[in-house]
Amino acid sequence: MIKERGHPLMGPPQRQDGKRRLQISLMAVLGGLLLWGCQGDRPGKSLAPAPVPVVVAEVKARNVPVEIRNIGNVEPFATVGVKSRIAGQLVKVNFTEGQDVREGDLLFVIDPRPYEGALRRAEADLARDQALAVKARSDYRRYAELLKNQLISQQEYEQAKSTAESLEATVRAHQVTIQNARLNLSYCYIRAPISGRTGNLLAHQGNMIKENADTPMVVINQIQPIYVAFAVPEGQLPLLRKYLARGEVRVEAVIPTEPDQPESGVLTFVNNTVDQTTGTILCKATFPNPGRRLWPGLFVNVVVKLAEEPGVITVPSQALQTGQQGQFVWVVKPDLTAEVRPVEVDRSLPNEVVVKKGLNLGERVVLEGQLRLTPGARVEIKHPL
Numbered sequence: 069m070i071k072e073r074g075h076p077l078m079g080p081p082q083r084q085d086g087k088r089r090l091q092i093s094l095m096a097v098l099g100g101l102l103l104w105g106c107q108g109d110r111p112g113k114s115l116a117p118a119p120v121p122v123v124v125a126e127v128k129a130r131n132v133p134v135e136i137r138n139i140g141n142v143e144p145f146a147t148v149g150v151k152s153r154i155a156g157q158l159v160k161v162n163f164t165e166g167q168d169v170r171e172g173d174l175l176f177v178i179d180p181r182p183y184e185g186a187l188r189r190a191e192a193d194l195a196r197d198q199a200l201a202v203k204a205r206s207d208y209r210r211y212a213e214l215l216k217n218q219l220i221s222q223q224e225y226e227q228a229k230s231t232a233e234s235l236e237a238t239v240r241a242h243q244v245t246i247q248n249a250r251l252n253l254s255y256c257y258i259r260a261p262i263s264g265r266t267g268n269l270l271a272h273q274g275n276m277i278k279e280n281a282d283t284p285m286v287v288i289n290q291i292q293p294i295y296v297a298f299a300v301p302e303g304q305l306p307l308l309r310k311y312l313a314r315g316e317v318r319v320e321a322v323i324p325t326e327p328d329q330p331e332s333g334v335l336t337f338v339n340n341t342v343d344q345t346t347g348t349i350l351c352k353a354t355f356p357n358p359g360r361r362l363w364p365g366l367f368v369n370v371v372v373k374l375a376e377e378p379g380v381i382t383v384p385s386q387a388l389q390t391g392q393q394g395q396f397v398w399v400v401k402p403d404l405t406a407e408v409r410p411v412e413v414d415r416s417l418p419n420e421v422v423v424k425k426g427l428n429l430g431e432r433v434v435l436e437g438q439l440r441l442t443p444g445a446r447v448e449i450k451h452p453l
Contacts, residue, residue, distance in 0.1 A: 122437035140298035149284030194242035201235035299348035319353035
């Protein structure tokens with residue numbers, strides 16, 4: 069009996085059949101895994117997107133003030149640069165820099181001795197000529213009697229009359245000179261022309277002072293009351309004039325570092341022309357400034373309070389968005405889906421805007437989460453942190 073032999077390089081037939089079966093099994097497993105993986109990658113039934121978390125606010129109506137807001141600058145109610153009317157040496161400074169003074173307080177003393185001497189000389193000249201005038205009048209009366217008796221000539225009488233009248237005129241001139249000398253002497257004592265606060269002292273004791281010098285000796289600012297100057301756009305001028313015609317217009321000045329303590333005043337000045345460069349008109353309000361919180365040169369936020377408008381629709385400022393078609397808000401509908409709503413804004417208020425058209429009372433607008441919204445997207449309302 070002849071036994072079957074395998075190829076010497078292939079091995080026995082039984083071994084080759086085992087290897088073949090193992091290869092077929094491995095290929096079947098790998099094919100199943102590959103098929104399962106491919107089926108797992110195929111899109112099945114799509115899942116609904118998760119709701120977008122948003123923070124909302126309800127559209128409400130309230131009474132809104134009609135106001136004009138701008139930046140203002142505080143100005144002194146009055147400013148006076150104190151100068152000397154006469155020349156001389158400054159011998160006394162009767163105040164300190166930054167001191168409050170009242171009208172009539174003594175500020176400076178110019179050396180009065182030269183002016184006292186001029187006054188005494190003028191008084192002496194007056195006394196001399198008054199004595200001469202008395203004698204001349206007496207001579208004139210006596211010559212008048214002599215002329216009646218034809219004891220003197222007409223020429224001598226006319227000479228006596230001329231002398232008397234000349235001396236009387238000289239007396240009057242000396243009286244005017246004395247008045248001027250007394251006035252100049254009074255100018256040696258420089259007093260405060262207004263009540264206010266003194267600034268930097270520009271003339272010190274011992275300096276020679278010029279008459280009516282270009283530079284004042286000190287500047288006094290009146291700060292009670294005080295002005296706040298601000299500009300109003302020309303488009304709001306008719307509205308401002310409308311409420312001015314009805315009566316007093318109140319104005320508030322808010323110091324940026326103290327926003328909870330506004331100063332209250334009254335609009336007292338509207339300029340008579342519009343600045344063509346800026347398109348604004350200059351206005352001023354007067355403030356009593358009892359606590360001196362308003363200081364010249366300070367910048368403040370000005371609020372002109374005109375009236376109060378009832379039942380106005382407002383929304384928080386962060387709800388307002390701007391797109392290619394204009395301003396809009398995201399509205400959450402009753403079915404908790406988002407809707408884009410174009411709006412027309414009337415004006416802006418602190419932290420909110422007045423909506424003229426586009427919203428109804430009770431609707432809910434999105435304050436946070438707008439970037440993830442699309443029209444019709446489902447939303448989940450969250451409470452703000």
